[in-house]
Amino acid sequence: MIIEDVSFPAGRHCETTTLGALLRHEGLDVSEPMLFGLGEGLGFVYWDAKNMDFPFLGGRTKPATITRTATDRLGVALHVQETASPRKAWRNVTAALDAGRPVGLQLDSYHLEYFTTKVHFGGHFAALRGYDDTHAHLIDTAQQGGAVKTTLTSLERARGERGPMTARNLSYTVTGPATPPDPATAIRAAVRDNARTFLNPPIANLGHRGIDKAARQVTRWLDRSTAPSHDLPLAATLMERGGTGGSLFRVMYRDFLAECATILDDDDLHLGHRLYAGIAPLWTEVAHHITTAGETGDPVHLGRASAILTDLAERERHAMRVLAGGHSE
Template sequence: MAKVEGIDVRGMQHCETTALGVLLRHEGLDLSEPMLFGLGSGLSFIYWDSKGMGFPFLGGRVKPFELTRNLSAALGLELLVEETASPRKAWQNVAAPIVAGRPVGLQLDSYHLDYFSTKVHFGGHVVAMYGYDEQDAYLVDTEPQGGAVSTSLAGLARARAERGPMTARHRTFTITVPGNVTSPQDRIIPAIKTCADAFLNPPIANLGHRGIEKTARQVPKWLQRSENPREDLSRTADLMERAGTGGALFRNLYRDFLAECAQQIDNSHLRTGHRLYAEAATLWTQVAALVATAGESGHAPHLMEAGTILHGLSRIERDAMQALSML
């Protein structure tokens, strides 16, 4: 049995920022969740559909673990990442830091975690682990999942070993904050510009503002696209508004990040970006509600309206990112 003492087990809205918060607070660096998300250049958009998928996926952030790498690079943090195919080595990679008094981050498939009430495979889930005994692992997950939680060691092992989309091979990570850590305020503008550049110049039409425009064209067809519209559309709306996004497909988090930045930096482009993302966040919540209603009712006009709003969102977010790119 081993447990790291003095862990601040605050759960946040999103899994990766929750784990980062636990690890960084233990190192003496306490940043808000929007600041963690924004400094990690976390906002993005993807419309993902392929023949093997039952229904399209809408994503509002960069791919799993990229936020952690971005944040570590931005602040000059020492990020140690380990992956292995060996379950025995995988356990050593978790146990050693905890015995040494340090929490550790894990990427795994949430399907196998005992405390998850909704059993859906998601291999990009991230938690912080701070202890274990003969039977259970002690984790910090998002506030909606319970914050400080526990799961069986057997379930944890299955979650870490799972293969499939977005999974990693028993990935663990620890973070050290150096004595000369870069001031977060000094990295705000570079992080915003990095995010804006990626959003404005996507390599394929499924990403960034082009991806939102593509979604606007596809959403009105979703009742025909789905074999079970009630289930598929309800799940999609739930993923947009809940499921660790902080609401509005991560736009609430980015809006709040820009608001926090605007309190520290007096800049008209920043204020414009914040105003437009406040507008976008409200509209994304409306889109999620329309998708859910279409799933319940089977009525296509709700999806037509969602498509119209999405056309506007593509323009609003493009304008916001163009303003922010001029910082």
């Protein structure tokens, strides 16, 4: 059972690629930046815990929240199922596939055979478009190969893994609306709410406060790591190429705002786009300095990364105030 007309060419981020593929099958062709923005996906987290080998810098909201928020904004019905039973989990997806609907899955990418880098990450997403006697056929990001397959056994392990960011065999399908909502209303609400969340984080590790914290902590990273030549470049690679679309999702959000500005003639949107067009390259500079520090062992580069992060915290705070409708130049 394989559904042929399921695709999302050139997808960069796993969750938006998965949602985009499901929506295209329903006849809704929405760009990836638009899905990310309508899903209020932009964020920041500085994550460091005792059981972690090295800190993690994240640029988006928690797994599955983009899907839930974007479908709500688009007026799309989202049907989510979770279960602790692998047998029931498989029945859930085969029932949808047999009815002609592709299925979104949350997975631990470590178990997927087409992944060349074996790292546990429980917040990965892919669209299941079918199966045969031995393999599951999936749509993943362009970086992972687009139309790919993995054995049914490995898929079961990927769905059932327990740990940070995992879900209990989570699967979901979408049903398109009879009448799509007004795009201007959806855009205004998504931009405003994302900005307000970013500006008012509940803890100091998130939002603009998290960027400030990262600026303070990053200078200690050579001492924090037992293998800085590995850990620092890996952290930088995740910022630039770990499914973020570049610059820790700031490139994707810049492109979202650019698309919004073609739909709405709004001064705050235009200004917000210009501000994020200036912000995005600075995140690439941060990643470069972190990589160089790891490769050379020279702490000067972490000092430079810290200074840029301090600047970024203020730049993003200002940009989000503009997008929240509070301030403009």
